Amino acid sequence: MALTSVTNVIRTKLDVRNFSQKDVSWEDKVSILDAGRMAGSGMNSQHWRFILLDKREDLQKLADLSITGKWVSGANFAVVVLTDSRYAWHLLDAGRAITNMMLEAWSRGIVSCICTGYNEEALRNWLKIPPNLAIAGFIGFGYPVKRIIGRKNRLPLEQIAYYGRFGEPLRK
Numbered sequence: 001m002a003l004t005s006v007t008n009v010i011r012t013k014l015d016v017r018n019f020s021q022k023d024v025s026w027e028d029k030v031s032i033l034d035a036g037r038m039a040g041s042g043m044n045s046q047h048w049r050f051i052l053l054d055k056r057e058d059l060q061k062l063a064d065l066s067i068t069g070k071w072v073s074g075a076n077f078a079v080v081v082l083t084d085s086r087y088a089w090h091l092l093d094a095g096r097a098i099t100n101m102m103l104e105a106w107s108r109g110i111v112s113c114i115c116t117g118y119n120e121e122a123l124r125n126w127l128k129i130p131p132n133l134a135i136a137g138f139i140g141f142g143y144p145v146k147r148i149i150g151r152k153n154r155l156p157l158e159q160i161a162y163y164g165r166f167g168e169p170l171r172k
C-alpha cells in the first residue's frame with residue numbers, strides 16, 4: 001500500500017527547538033491555528049482557546065516565564081493552548097488540537113516543540129487568561145535552522161501494543 005502524506009508526516013515529524021530567523025507567513029500561522037480548530041473534542045465541546053504570540057518581545061517574555069521552554073525566544077511564533085478543566089477529558093482535547101497544529105506545521109516545512117513547564121500564575125496574569133481556563137501548554141513554531149536529520153527514538157511496537165489481552169504478543 002502506498003504511504004499517504006499523513007503517514008509520512010506522522011513518521012517523520014520530530015520536535016525541534018532551534019529556529020531560523022525566516023518569517024512564517026500570516027497565512028501559514030492562521031492555517032496552523034485552523035488545524036487546531038479542526039480537532040475533535042469530547043462532546044464536540046470545542047472548549048480550547050488559542051493565543052497567538054509573534055512579537056519578538058512577547059516571545060522573549062514567554063521564554064522568561066518558562067522553565068523548560070527557554071528555546072521559544074528563538075521561535076517565529078507561539079501558540080498558548082487553553083482548555084476548560086470542567087471537562088474531565090480536557091487535556092486529551094488539548095493534545096488532539098496541539099497534534100493537529102504541529103502536524104499541519106510540519107507538512108508546511110515548519111517545525112515546532114511543545115512546552116509544559118512555566119510559571120502558570122505569571123503567564124495567566126500576563127496574558128489575561130480567565131480563571132475558568134487551564135493552560136495546557138504552549139507550542140513554539142518556526143522554520144528549521146538546517147535540514148532536519150533525525151530519527152525518532154521510540155520503543156518497538158511489540159513492547160507497547162498487545163493482542164487480545166494485556167501482555168499478549170501482537171501476532172496474527
Ligand SMILES: Cc1cc2nc3c(=O)[nH]c(=O)nc-3n(C[C@H](O)[C@H](O)[C@H](O)COP(=O)(O)O)c2cc1C
Nearest residue numbers: 013014015016068069113114115116117151152153
Ligand atoms: C506532554 C508533553 C510535554 C512536553 N513538554 C516539553 C517541555 O516542557 N519542554 C520541551 O522542551 N519539550 C517538551 N516536550 C517534547 C518532548 O520532549 C518530545 O516530544 C519527545 O522528546 C519526543 O521528541 P521527538 O518527537 O522529536 O522524538 C513535551 C512533549 C509532550 C508530549
